[in-house]
Amino acid sequence: AAGVIQSPRHLIKEKRETATLKCYPIPRHDTVYWYQQGPGQDPQFLISFYEKMQSDKGSIPDRFSAQQFSDYHSELNMSSLELGDSALYFCASSAFQGARYGYTFGSGTRLTVV
Amino acid sequence: AQSVTQPDIHITVSEGASLELRCNYSYGATPYLFWYVQSPGQGLQLLLKYFSGDTLVQGIKGFEAEFKRSQSSFNLRKPSVHWSDAAEYFCAVGPLNNAGNMLTFGGGTRLMVKP
Numbered sequence: 001a002a003g004v005i006q007s008p009r010h011l012i013k014e015k016r017e018t019a020t021l022k023c024y025p026i027p028r029h030d031t032v033y034w035y036q037q038g039p040g041q042d043p044q045f046l047i048s049f050y051e052k053m054q055s056d057k058g059s060i061p062d063r064f065s066a067q068q069f070s071d072y073h074s075e076l077n078m079s080s081l082e083l084g085d086s087a088l089y090f091c092a093s094s095a096f097q098g099a100r101y102g103y104t105f106g107s108g109t110r111l112t113v114v
Numbered sequence: 115a116q117s118v119t120q121p122d123i124h125i126t127v128s129e130g131a132s133l134e135l136r137c138n139y140s141y142g143a144t145p146y147l148f149w150y151v152q153s154p155g156q157g158l159q160l161l162l163k164y165f166s167g168d169t170l171v172q173g174i175k176g177f178e179a180e181f182k183r184s185q186s187s188f189n190l191r192k193p194s195v196h197w198s199d200a201a202e203y204f205c206a207v208g209p210l211n212n213a214g215n216m217l218t219f220g221g222g223t224r225l226m227v228k229p
Contacts, residue, residue, distance in 0.1 A: 033216060033217075041221075042204060042219040042220060042221050042222050043158070043204070043217075043219050044219075045216040045217070045218070048216055056216050058216060088155075090157065090158065092158075092217075102148055102160050102163045102208075103160075103217060104160070105150075105157045105158040105159075106157055107156060107157040108156075108157050110155070
């Protein structure tokens with residue numbers, strides 16, 4: 001079965017650089033969520049999109065932005081990277097009733113800022 | 115605001131022993147409840163979920179969880195642990211009204227299995 005695809009799997013950037021993470025949801029899933037998981041931490045919700053519109057916003061820094069495209073894939077853009085941005089970034093997708101049926105998570109993108 | 119608490123940061127059990135991981139939630143109504151498992155460096159895999167009906171939920175890999183409204187708990191259990199169960203386990207809460215569909219995660223419990 002198709003899963004949530006995230007790319008790249010690993011990314012190393014220097015401070016103050018920019019990074020773009022991509023997420024391809026399961027076919028026919030219209031909602032995408034982004035989470036950040038720091039070392040030894042639980043996943044923290046960043047932002048979500050439903051039908052290409054932002055639906056919820058969590059603890060996403062102003063340096064980050066995201067969007068969902070017409071094919072429902074989503075990109076998380078991160079600028080002026082800081083050492084503290086080093087984390088595992090998860091994308092999850094669901095049909096709109098995600099809270100009822102759960103979410104499918106991708107394997108994550110591990111971002112290391114040096 | 116809803117919150118999820120997993121009181122045990124680490125748990126070590128012997129292979130073949132039973133397991134119970136605790137999860138307590140704070141919410142104004144019965145939320146949707148989930149358990150996820152995460153192996154090191156891997157994504158989150160859904161073990162089971164509850165949103166209504168029978169309070170004892172069966173999941174994958176032999177796991178089950180019981181929703182207890184009176185205790186605001188949703189503890190995960192397994193009768194006999196296998197070495198491959200060693201991982202991080204997250205309890206999560208989803209909103210009732212789908213207004214804001216994000217999950218809120220507990221802090222996680224790291225399970226170690228002794229041979």
